[in-house]
Amino acid sequence: MKDQIEAIQAEALARIETAGDARSLEDARVAILGKKGTLTEVSAGMRDVPKEEKAAVGQLLNAARQAITASLEGKQQAIQDAADRQALEGIDVTLPARALHHGSLHPLTIIRHDAIRILRRMGFALAEGPEIEDEFHCFDALNTPADHPARNEKDTFYFDSGKLLRTHTSSVQVRTMEGQAPPVRIIAPGSAYRRDEIDATHLSVFNQLEGLYVDTDVSLGDLKGTLEYFFHELYGPKTEVRFRPHFFPFTEPSFEIDVKLEVKGQAPRWIEVAGCGMVDPAVFEAISSSRKDPAYDPEKVTGFAFGMGLDRLAMIRWGIKDIRLLIENDARFLKQFA
Template identity: 75%
Template sequence: MSSGASPQTLSENISKPASRQAVRPGAEAAGNSRRTHSYGLTPPPAARIVLRERMKDQIARIQAEAMSRIAEIADMKGLEDARVAILGKKGTLTQAQQGMKDVPKEDKPAVGQMLNEARAAITAALEERQNALQEAADKAAVAGIDLTLPARSLPAGGLHPLTLVRDEAVRVLRRMGFALAEGPEIEDEFHCFDALNTPTDHPARNEKDTFYFDSGKLLRTHTSTVQVRAMEKQAPPVRIISPGSAYRRDEIDATHLSAFNQIEGLYVDKDVTVGDLKGTLEYFLKALFGSETDVRFRPHFFPFTEPSFEIDVKLTVAGQAPRWIEIAGCGMIDPAVLEAVDASRGSSDYAGLSGFAFGIGLERLAMIRWGIRDIRLLIENDVRFLAQFQ
């Protein structure tokens, strides 16, 4: 050959590497097994059993220690401490759960189930202990109480005197055939003044007497505004009452308030007379205060009624001389009011009709009914005063 080597020498050169690759029977399998385990894949059966049993023992030990600790807890703080120490982010069971990454894939379901069962058992034990501690605390709280003793009576409440007199006034007037109506407390000048025949230079329009808003709206100075709104909505005959609040810039004293309550009445039909007005109000006042009540009508002036009257009732207070107190204004509806309503309605439904209207102060009714000497007592909310009306 060109290489100059003999056949025997070439054969030896080829066979030597082959002799170095020779291994003992079974050694290759063992090497593969070691390499596989070193990469965290499948450990040998003996190692798997050791890992699985070690995890099971650790979980069982944590559960047993947790149950023993929970059973000895004596207060809520200790219970919370135990929960954190066992189930918290750094708790013993949570730390043991992190060892699942080293458990072989074939054993993860069994070990994971054991972990879940241990967590559920510990959680149930904590809840049971919490209920037991709460029950013991509840028993201790009532340990010194005699449950056979009668209960303490609660103070009885009652309605405000203004509510009482308003409800009774409404009941009397409803029996006389009046229906309830209502209107807004924030009004415009048309319904509060213009439609009620109030001249533009009347003192009631002055800012010294009326509360105005920047928008031109105002707080109604009387409940007579509901008269106009009721007639605008309803064809005659009309027989309505309207209890509500009114506001004026009055100086507050023993008989006057700047925010007060009225009950308005209106009756419009054919052939309504002053006799109807007088008979209605006398019956109403005597139904409230008794048949012996002294009532008087004094001539007066209101822009929206003609003739007009003020009504006084004699107030009798123990230790004081009887005195007359004004409680209402009333009169026959001025035809100009009916004309303004017809103009607003675009009709002539109220032409040729007559009627009467009245506005009664509820505070004044309460003062007469119970002999209250000072109207300010009704707004001071003194429970000693209000307790008398329970």
């Protein structure tokens, strides 16, 4: 019996060893451990083993079973490993990716969002107004005299109704102050329109971002601090920013803001990015008569306002030379923002 067991074990281990694939290994398992397997059958012989030998034979049998099982498992693992290895052999990882469509946000959305994020961090809330405006909100309330050059059919789109396409987002200042008492701290991104022929530097429909802060003690220092912070955040902390005195009907004093553009291989140059100023008391007076209350009494409140061209900010950010790229939606251009 003992010899028989040892022979079976030796034969089984040899057979397992020679099994080359999962199938022949399974055949071997059945031939050894299956119902009619060699070890199963010899195990059945335990009945006939004399009592005093049972323990020793049993032990031998167990040892044989363990060795066979371990060998089977080991072989199974080896075959699986080989199969796994084979499955991955010859895969060319350098073939191109299975392509997906990559979408993109429009560069104007990206720059607008950057601007809004910065200004929201400073506590500005968003505001909006209609693009088809009336003369009051676009001009009159903004201290723009009736015969101002901007107010003619050559520069501004009018409708037969007498309404017009707003020439700046500053009209949102007026609408916001009409509907809301100070403090007001808003930004208003949106389209504005001018009767300019479309060329490399002009669009008849362009994008602005307006800002307004009105409270009891808003100063020139606030204006300066806010816009310096803004452009440092937008273009980097080392960006030089300068304020040039200028004239706008709705702010006094007024400034234009330049940032110093440093492009590799070019001499640095100042480039105009925004207009700003302290809200002209005449605007507060117009708001007061429109609201019929003293909330915006120019003796009590001050404020600053600013406006910037988002198209221009985008052109500076990415070195876009022709503004028309922003409205042509050429996928070859848009993909670069994916």
